[in-house]
Amino acid sequence: MFTGIVSAVGTIEEIRQSGDLRIVVSCPYDPADIDIGASIACSGVCLTVVERGGSQGDAWFAVDASSETVSRTAKGRWQQGGRLNLERALRLGEELGGHIVTGHVDGVGSVAAIEPVGDSRKMTFAAPAALAPYIAPKGSITIDGVSLTVNEVEDQDDGSCRFSVNVIPHTSAVTTLGTLETGVDVNLEIDVLARYLQRIQSLRS
Structure with a gap:
């Protein structure tokens, strides 16, 4: 964990x-x-x-x-x-500073756009249709192992989505996110809670 x-x-x-x-x-x-x-x-x-x-x-x-x-x-x-x-791996008693991450990649996305906003970078990623239902504004997502908060989600006609996150200068400096360029593939892991909620909803439907 x-x-x-x-x-x-x-x-x-x-x-x-x-x-x-x-x-x-x-x-x-x-x-x-x-x-x-x-x-x-x-x-x-x-x-x-x-x-x-x-x-x-x-x-x-x-x-x-x-x-x-x-x-x-x-x-x-x-x-x-x-x-x-x-x-x-997280040890018992340590601070849970990000969100619960399993280290199991759910899918591969790609960098769709990068835009400077103040000192930070607004990064937009394209996610496949299989993951789109699990990505929500203000929800958590893991990108190349980094816990981030989703700002916006834009659904696409083919069922996929694009979502944006804000990467502050500190995160850019201490991770590989600061060197990402448009078109580069990234590992995505959705929020484990979103996975369970989607499963419950599908069973109710």
Whole structure:
């Protein structure tokens, strides 16, 4: 379980294909605090640590991504040199600063527009029709592992939608959202509460 509050940005140092995809990520964590078998959300994808090493502030860990994971996440995300938003699993008693995030990607969206508003960036994303019913103004959504609040939703004729969020300078600086460009794919996870509410509504209908 996660909160969508990114604790570090890591870099993919190595990719090895042998059955599953072995991904080695450098990060500023203390390797002594990274347990084998621990869960780390990598740009919104919950993955299991299978190796780790390095020194405090200059650590690395390795995870395995199955073909299913690769096929259901943002295109081109798993490449050497790629940057990932990292979040360690929530521990009992820690502050829930964002919202409840599972680390299971519900779908892939894309950056439709970026507009400066004051010091912040208004970012508009295109979401597929399968996710559109779960995205609502002032609701929560996770974009590449970052918990954000939806500002506006515009439904499209094909059942998909476009939604906008406001990304403040701090979030741009400490996550990969500040480097996103129009057309880039992103991992989306809808609010878990919205998922259950939609299911209840469909059964009543």
